[in-house]
Amino acid sequence: MNVLVIDTSNHVLGVAIMKNDQVIGQIMTNLTKNHSVRLMPAINQLMAEVGMDVEELDQIAVAKGPGSYTGVRIGLTTAKTLAWALGVPIVGVSSLEALSYQGRFFDGFVCPFFDARRGLVYTGVYEWKSGQLTNPVQDQNTLFVNVLKDLQAEGKPVLFLSPDIASFKELIMETLGDLAVMPEGPYHITNPAHLGLASLTRNPDNIHTLAPNYLRLAEAEANWLKNQKEKKSNG
Amino acid sequence: MGEFKMKNEKIILGIETSCDETAVAIVKNGTEILSDVVASQIESHKRFGGVVPEIASRHHVEQMTMVLEEAVEEANVEWKDIDAIAVTEGPGLVGALLVGVNAAKALAFAKKKPLVGVQHIAGHIYANRFEQEFTFPLLALIVSGGHTELVLMKEHGEFELLGETLDDAAGEAYDKVARMLELPYPGGPEVDRLAALGKETIDFPRAWLDEGSYDFSFSGLKSAVINKIHNAKQRGETLKKEDIAASFQASVIEVLTTKTLRAAKEKNVKQVIVAGGVAANRGLRTEMQVQFDEAGIPLLIPPLNLCTDNAAMIAAAGTIAFEQGKRDGLDLNANPSLELI
Numbered sequence: 278m279n280v281l282v283i284d285t286s287n288h289v290l291g292v293a294i295m296k297n298d299q300v301i302g303q304i305m306t307n308l309t310k311n312h313s314v315r316l317m318p319a320i321n322q323l324m325a326e327v328g329m330d331v332e333e334l335d336q337i338a339v340a341k342g343p344g345s346y347t348g349v350r351i352g353l354t355t356a357k358t359l360a361w362a363l364g365v366p367i368v369g370v371s372s373l374e375a376l377s378y379q380g381r382f383f384d385g386f387v388c389p390f391f392d393a394r395r396g397l398v399y400t401g402v403y404e405w406k407s408g409q410l411t412n413p414v415q416d417q418n419t420l421f422v423n424v425l426k427d428l429q430a431e432g433k434p435v436l437f438l439s440p441d442i443a444s445f446k447e448l449i450m451e452t453l454g455d456l457a458v459m460p461e462g463p464y465h466i467t468n469p470a471h472l473g474l475a476s477l478t479r480n481p482d483n484i485h486t487l488a489p490n491y492l493r494l495a496e497a498e499a500n501w502l503k504n505q506k507e508k509k510s511n512g
Numbered sequence: 513m514g515e516f517k518m519k520n521e522k523i524i525l526g527i528e529t530s531c532d533e534t535a536v537a538i539v540k541n542g543t544e545i546l547s548d549v550v551a552s553q554i555e556s557h558k559r560f561g562g563v564v565p566e567i568a569s570r571h572h573v574e575q576m577t578m579v580l581e582e583a584v585e586e587a588n589v590e591w592k593d594i595d596a597i598a599v600t601e602g603p604g605l606v607g608a609l610l611v612g613v614n615a616a617k618a619l620a621f622a623k624k625k626p627l628v629g630v631q632h633i634a635g636h637i638y639a640n641r642f643e644q645e646f647t648f649p650l651l652a653l654i655v656s657g658g659h660t661e662l663v664l665m666k667e668h669g670e671f672e673l674l675g676e677t678l679d680d681a682a683g684e685a686y687d688k689v690a691r692m693l694e695l696p697y698p699g700g701p702e703v704d705r706l707a708a709l710g711k712e713t714i715d716f717p718r719a720w721l722d723e724g725s726y727d728f729s730f731s732g733l734k735s736a737v738i739n740k741i742h743n744a745k746q747r748g749e750t751l752k753k754e755d756i757a758a759s760f761q762a763s764v765i766e767v768l769t770t771k772t773l774r775a776a777k778e779k780n781v782k783q784v785i786v787a788g789g790v791a792a793n794r795g796l797r798t799e800m801q802v803q804f805d806e807a808g809i810p811l812l813i814p815p816l817n818l819c820t821d822n823a824a825m826i827a828a829a830g831t832i833a834f835e836q837g838k839r840d841g842l843d844l845n846a847n848p849s850l851e852l853i
């Protein structure tokens with residue numbers, strides 16, 4: 278089965294072509310550059326390089342967030358349209374889950390996260406148990422300190438994985454001290470082949486209803502709901 | 513049996529997501545609509561009193577493949593007969609445009625079709641070609657929430673800007689006045705409806721600008737309306753909403769009609785077309801028809817469903833661009849401030 282993997286949910290632009298669980302090729306950059314301009318040319322280039330025609334694709338895997346709203350939409354729109362046009366299945370994978378594959382051999386909790394601003398992070402807690410990935414704490418948009426405190430209470434080592442690790446190092450050390458493990462640069466970004474691997478563990482999504490997992494309401498919607506609540510409580 | 517295609521025919525699939533409509537259409541020869549599907553988001557933006565860009569983008573990504581599927585099924589064409597994918601590349605809301613552009617690129621790649629980026633306003637102009645073939649030179653008045661422009665066309669795909677708004681677009685003025693009158697969203701059609709019930713009792717200003725100018729300005733008029741409502745409130749007077757709407761609309765229509773008529777005569781055009789969301793305004797349509805009938809210049813205003821944003825118009829403009837050899841690469845990007853010329 279030939280799988281095209283697409284990830285533009287964060288800074289990394291990742292494209293991979295896999296034959297089942299084998300990587301045939303991949304393109305990955307970690308740059309603050311326009312995903313919209315570069316994604317399709319990257320797919321085109323990689324397909325040409327591995328000598329595969331678009332009609333030979335059997336499945337599309339895509340990072341569905343959380344991450345940059347626009348980035349997630351670019352990846353999902355491209356992936357969904359490709360899947361629909363080619364008539365092949367699509368599988369959406371959590372961007373956090375894909376990143377947690379960087380901790381495949383870690384004994385303890387894996388905590389991937391993305392900066393969501395204002396002290397908040399998009400994060401979940403994962404754990405590899407006999408080669409299977411488990412997800413004891415689901416992906417959420419939350420204050421990082423709360424997650425850190427919960428992890429500290431568990432008393433197990435925690436591997437932190439994040440492209441935004443630099444801004445949170447101090448906070449992590451303060452809360453977890455020796456329990457925190459923070460590896461070198463390359464481990465903090467998602468490898469598209471890992472995303473492809475994760476996609477093989479699940480059933481395809483419905484092409485039409487697969488939607489971004491923003492983990493957060495649009496600001497206008499959140500404000501509107503808040504106002505409605507206030508109106509109600511003011512009688 | 514699908515739609516039968518003749519050798520020289522061009523069938524173009526168009527995608528439009530510049531604002532709050534997710535739209536896909538399939539058009540033959542730029543003149544015949546085979547399908548025209550629009551998923552409107554009006555209901556979700558209503559509670560915010562206007563289009564929220566982030567929410568519009570979210571809806572687009574959720575709707576896109578469904579709208580595509582419906583358009584293709586409805587058109588009953590074979591993929592091999594579709595010649596190109598046309599898509600709005602701008603102007604518009606960047607996040608919204610990005611969904612359409614990336615869908616178009618993926619589609620062009622998967623189906624191995626040429627890709628053609630289309631300017632949204634050119635689309636509005638070409639919506640008229642479903643009604644009647646163009647005769648050049650022609651003059652187009654484009655009036656919408658984002659645009660007020662007078663454009664001269666000497667041939668297909670060639671646009672010369674005669675004048676444009678120096679501040680607010682006509683549709684923007686409508687929205688602001690609607691908000692002042694506390695009318696439900698979308699406000700433009702409401703103002704139009706009320707205006708038909710009221711009388712022009714207030715003499716609002718007409719911005720003619722420099723002599724001979726084809727430019728427009730609506731911010732002065734907008735301020736005059738706001739002041740009028742404000743002053744009346746302070747004095748405890750009540751103005752009829754219908755009369756305010758009628759007086760405001762009379763000013764807008766007189767300026768639009770007069771300038772368009774003058775340009776049409778001066779440029780000796782064979783046809784005048786009105787395009788854009790405000791072309792749906794009944795007051796404007798009626799007055800334009802009267803004035804241009806009197807002047808003996810053929811006037812073309814598309815039916816209401818083609819005035820508002822749709823993808824048939826993008827496919828129609830894309831057909832001309834495609835025939836003229838325009839091709840875009842897979843690096844096509846959304847351009848929120850793309851100009852017509």
Ligand SMILES: [Zn+2]
Pocket residue numbers: 632636656788789820821
């Ligand atoms: Zn428009």
